[in-house]
Amino acid sequence: MPSFFTFQQGAEPLANDASDSAPLLGRFRAVPDVQRHGRRSHRNSILNRLSGAGIYGSFGSIGDGSSDGEAIEGDDGLRWFRRWARALKDLYIEPKQSAVAKVVNVWWSRWLVLIVLPAALAVAWCALPFPKYPLPDDDDDLDVFRSQSTLGHKVPGHGAARVEVNFWFFLFVYYGFYNLTALMWITKVFNIYSLNWWPQSVGFPVTVSIIAIISIAGPIPIYYNPTSYDLTQHNTLWILWTFITMAMPLLLALAILLNHERHLSLRHSLSETQRIFTSSWWTGENDTISGRTPASRPSAQNAFNPNAPLEVALATDDYRSRHINASLRKRWLPSSFVRFLWFCTALAIAMAAYVTGEVYAEIYLRTLPHDTVETIVYVYSWVITVHLLDALTGWILGGKEGQRVGSYPLGWIFKLYFSLTYQTYVRALYARLRSPKQFIYLQAISSTSLILLAPLTISAPFHNILTILSINGQSYRAYQKFCARNILIRGFAENVSMLTFLGSILVLHYGSNKDVYPYFAFDQDEAGNSLSNATLPISSGEGYDFGLTFYASIVTWACEIVAGWVTRRILWYGWRVDVTGEGKRDMKQWPELLPTATVVMVHVAQNMLFEIVRLRFH
Template sequence: MPSFFDFQQGNETRGPANDSSPLLGRFRAVPDAQRHGTRSHRNSLLGTWTGRGSGWGYGTVFGTNDDDDDDSIEIEDMGRLKRWGRIQRDLWLEPRQAVVARLVDKWWSRWVLLAVFPAALAVGWCALPIPQYEIDDDDFAEGISLGHKIPGHGAARVEINFWFFLFVYYGLYNLTALLWVTKVFNIYSLNWWPETLGFPLTVSLIGIVSLAVPIPVYYFTDLRDFTGYNTLWICWTFFTMAMPLMLAFGILVNHERHLGLRQSLSETQRIFTTSWWTGESETVVARSRPRRANVTQNHYDPDAPLEVALASENTNMRERNLALRKRWIPASFMRFIWFCAALYVGMMAYVLGEAYAETYLRTLPHNTIQTIVYVYTWVLTINLLDGLTGWILGGNEGERVGSYPLGWVFKLYYSLTYQTYVRALYARLRSPQQFILLQVLSSSFLIILFPLSMSRAFHYVLTILGINGQTTQQYQKFCARNIFIRGLSENVSMLAFLGSILVLHYGANKNVYPYFAFDKEDTPATPPTDGGLPISDGSEYDFGLTFYASMVTWACEMVAAWIVRRIIWYGWKIDVTGEAKQDLGTWPELLPTGVVVIFHVLQNMLFSIARLKFH
């Protein structure tokens, strides 16, 4: 079965790994050239330390070793359909360095894989026609409290079919969330499901539970009204995503991976260890054994039989070993706990994002100052969560989790989470001036602050404060990575935003997403003002202005990103795109994981603005 569903845990037995080899997950990454023992002349840099200022690296990863050449010949001999299937397997299910490196080396294929493809998946998901029914007039008469939202958030216009929503719309959303957790566990090199059940059966059981629990809630009359709140569904998805963490924790505890003394010795092995005379049947891994305690005079009885004295001594030693066993927690288990903490903080981010969006849209209208405060409050929140997760993952090996690929994935997750909620706010900006002001602030921060943060002086200050313990090369590599991820997040979020407002404004689900309906509403008798000018609730900012102003904003973002990359190249000779291609080629698992993460975050944005009222 493909490794996407049945990941084989990593090990370090396939080849020597030097100290410069970064950790992939729980194990050190070993380049293919070291595993096979030989390498071709054109691939001689694979596995060597690059001197381009990255601090991490494998030099050129876009060549292929001998096995990859054989695979290429085999693929050429296949038929067109089989060739396409083999490439998809090597790209998504069992990512191979050669296949991923060739595709990400070209700008157009890299852009299609990382931006167009996940954005198209998200737009297609929200465009699935949901069966709809007219709302009874009695419901309108009873007021907004029965599932209707205030106009700024979009009032529910239709009732939707509960079963289609549960099994198709919400079911796909939950499935993507479980795949995201699974791919992150794959990068960490650990299975979260029981080996006896396997991935397909375990994930099916979790999926059944996640879909079965809302059914009695919906049919229980007193709780039915709560099913119309998006936050409740997102919180349930949060619990569904936490199930793999709880399962993995339970499996490790059941196998006593949280204990240091867990490896039983055979009788032959005990002859050559101190356990033969201490009576201990287990050993401490990678730690020196405590010396045998001296027998004190108070516990020594010279008149006692020999077998009684030995039994008493063995009992005392076993008690001491049991106490040590309970006190000592292996570093590998602590690393797993840190990994779970990072994943938990990440899952909390989109729950907070939903609460933030709900608060923002329920307090419309906003003037320019209030809009800026809301936007940069979210910026501060997401950066704090990102910084906390980055600290948990660690910038160097040995710091808590210490995995560069995991840091790459989580950085993409937070950057895109920030961008998606900012895009959603565009549909409620009341004037082009608000667009311009927000874009000027965003581009200025990018062009000025990002290059300054890469300077040696800035890194020195972080080192003095104890915030960063990396070398200058490693730190600059992380900064270059962050710039690429930010640009990717801007592009894919804007693609998804523009595509979604097109299909939702003109498509079959327009009434399910009244947020993008851009209804014209009557201006209140005494409208609020912004510096003497009347402001509206955003409804007068119609589809045309939103669409074209967003495209202008996107163009400004691309220009700002180009300027920053040129500054970094001329200032530090670091190729931002080249570093990203190197990362994706070295760790091919980043590509499918990144696509799943992007798809899931885009689903979060769209799910949070759907108006739920069930038939």
Template sequence: MPPLFSFSEGREPAGPDSTPLLGRFRAVPGPSLGKKKSKGEFFGSVGYGSLFRSRSEEEGVGRGDGGRGDGGRGGAEGDGGWKLWEGVRDVWVQPKGEVVGWVLGWWIARWVVVVGLPAGIAVAWCAIPFPQYALPGNGGEEDGDADGHRVPGHGQARVLVNFWFFLFVYYGFYNFTALMWITKVFNIYSLNWWPQSLGFPLTVSTIAALSIAAPIPLYYIPTARAYLHYNTVWILWTFITMAMPVAVAFAILTSHERHLSLRNSLSDTQRLFTTSWWAGDVESDTLARRDRRRPQALLANFDPDAPLAIDNAEAMPPRAGLGMRKLWIPASFVRFMWFCATLSIALLAYVLGETYAEIYLRTLPHDSMETIVYVYSWVVTIHLLDGLTGWILGSDDGERVSSYPLGWVFKLYFSLTYQTYVRALYARLRSPQQFMLLQLLSSTTLIIIHPLTMSSTYHSLLGLLRLNTQSYTTYARFCRRTLFIRSLAENASMAAFLGQILVLHYGANRDAYPYFAFDGAEGGDAEGLYDFDRTLWLAAVTWGCEIVAAWVVRRVVKGLFGKEVAGEGWRDLRRWPELLPTSAVVMVHVLQNMLFGIIRIRFKEP
């Protein structure tokens, strides 16, 4: 008798530690493993979610040419080069592993793409000239100190700005980046948050239009217009805008009863183990129906000659089925709820960062000890939120969300959030000693403390305290990932900071950002304590010290543990190509947050 299946002994191509965890599935990176579901379905493919997919790419799967349809030559004309739009698509829109790997193969290209490009976009965004108008009278009644209130550290409003330019250009791009960040995170989770019937372009355009239109009525109400002068109001509205995709995805899930059951019909074999076989319920033989129906055979006298179905099923007492009813919540919905919790914590960190900055700026000037307390209270807060997020995302199969790429993205988000607020602090340090003290503490933590936390002894201690259940190999890998991501965050935030203080100090938007004016008019700076040249050069020296410290700690880790840090980090980006565009969007969004918190806005009346 011939066998039903033929097997050949061998090994799986990828083990549990090397294959990516993508939300609900474990899949090998590469072309999408499935296509969109039937009408009403909104889940993405088993592979990475993406916004677009062309027919030619679907036809290319399985030909061995990476889905390009050109026999692997790389160009539509076979000339050995990619067209510009193909390169943009293969790196940023629908990333391909081989293209991303080729880009990251050059050390200059990878630093330009991963660090320089996000920082450059953030700098260009704040450098776009605002249409500005002179303040009436001496202006600044809510910003000044005429009533005995302290002038905030980010200064008084010096000019009126055009409301429509601010709304559509400045704030519009800021909101668009926030929506792209949420969307790319959903892509990595392999879940499309928008309804399939509407599609992504229409849904995101509707939310973007709503986020832009909502402040307009306040602008035309004189009593409400004053609220638009507060950055916190705009930040709160962005918080709500970013939460809309999460709410839409949750609504779609619950409307399709994903929180109760599977919607796919059961096979004949599966129906043997459900009540649908006994009751003859063929059209409704889903797990949801199974959980909500009592076996009708139990309500009738047993008769071997009687039909399986009962004719007067409608006459069954309404309370008869309540005793057997069970509420079954599938694991996929539980993972989605954990995923939503992760997004909520990330948005909470965004609001807390603005609160910390506002408190610090309204209590200037500070001595060295107050600066250290501010910095390290923020460090502790960020690490607690980061640790909670890491626990939710998990590291092993079956742990809550269980997604290494998502953990990568959120680790970058929290690391960069911490770094951006520290960079903004540099503009309010009054002496080289304060720069040196902060850098000494930072480098000591990185070079000495971090390698100690990678030791097997420290890992065993965490296990005894039940704070970590990972194997030592997995734990050490996560520690190396943290080092790599910290280096990215330090370089991107410092590159953006130096570019921002240059274009905002010398550029057209100097009066819109008095925080970087350094002309003695900021709050608490009556003595001219803050100096542009000192801030610029000491920040550049600090950046150089950070680069040296990162190089030293990589050599220490290599010598003590025999593992690379940078090489493994770049391999992560090649292994999961969707990480590259997602990381870039996360960087741009977080770098924008710091700038948005210190702009001084006063609108010209309509």
């Protein structure tokens, strides 16, 4: 007998499946179907054994989807390609719990997909060789570059332009990949929210292609206009245009919801025939299919005249229904639409932080050099700014139902975004530290704060204080989970940002794009005198150079890894909180976290590199 509906046989879910441990995923409760997954694995194992016994014959193994001919005589290269394509789909395109669990359970594969791969993609992007041309003899930047060794001319913090670059290569390749990653990051965040931002009638490929074309075509008139040509040399302008590009999906999603009247709670009023079987026919209330109807004043019984003709009664009631419907439409917003507005606010804050960070870095780079105190003030003023924006976004997203957006996985991703944003600016700062003493001061403050503050903030007395002050309303167990998540995300951000930084200074200092990134040339000391690469000993303190930056950064990275390991041991022996275990459980429960985290890491790493590229177009 054919079945029109597919049901999974099994017991009803337990009551605690919808507790705080399984918070909302966008508008829906995200409860992993562990039992069904286990039954599926058991069923597949039985089918595989039957296949091995010859029951399925030439259909081969159902477990891996391959035929006997492929298993015995198939082309090795083709099988390898299919295996990697299937793994790519199961991890990044349509992530599956089984594939993600297999990757995150092993430390080296977890490092490979969450740290090495994002860093490698960002480094490969900045290593793409630019077509370069020498500066014209009458160019102002050429005069500045020539005068650096003699007059100590004040130059921008990211260096004076040394070459001209091809505008079309920059626009279509370099900037094109940058914008594409930004669009993927927005799309993945919408996926976690369980909402598509593109029109269903058009589809994602066409919509994202149109936005990509607009993002590429927009700067072309500015490039060809002689009066506005100088604007193309400012990184802030390109960053702002990317901000507008990232806002397009947000505005498009809002327009789609408004067009479908998702902002109205009374969208599908009941017909007159349907209302006969409800109390609204007698009370004058306007029931709707949505089931959310505000309380209204009951009508007097004598308002209805049973002796009046039917068409008069219907006309009178229709007028009254339209009047009530119109008034209620103006007064009520459905909770789903309010939740979407909160989600838009969180995204806007994240994108604004990214533009603000670029301006903040530009101010610092244009006021070099700085002493140790100024450096510490710069770093930790930015720390405070990022953490305030992070706290505001975390409050908006919440972690359980009823807290504005109420999505734990969205909070996970935005926490990673802000942690990476802070770390990338600190890494870029390392390229201008002038002595090992400055590295030591910064790292001592960072490691000490982690080792001391993490146990303090996770303790029960600290949680009680937050509860008394109405700052936190979570249970102690849920609060511990959030603290463990934050420590895990901090470790990811530190490792990815440092690996990207070390890889980028290697390929940009020794590669063909050295003149495009004068910030990583390391050939000017604080007096403006030319220095050969790595001629200063690391302990001299006379100025920054490649040797000081590279080796001191490696030592700093090692200290961060040790500090993270010590902190995790303290939390385990003191409170039995397994930071790594909590992170693995999160990714198994929400497999979409893996591809979204990867895209976020690449996007923020690109931000760090894009802010220091020196643009002068041929």
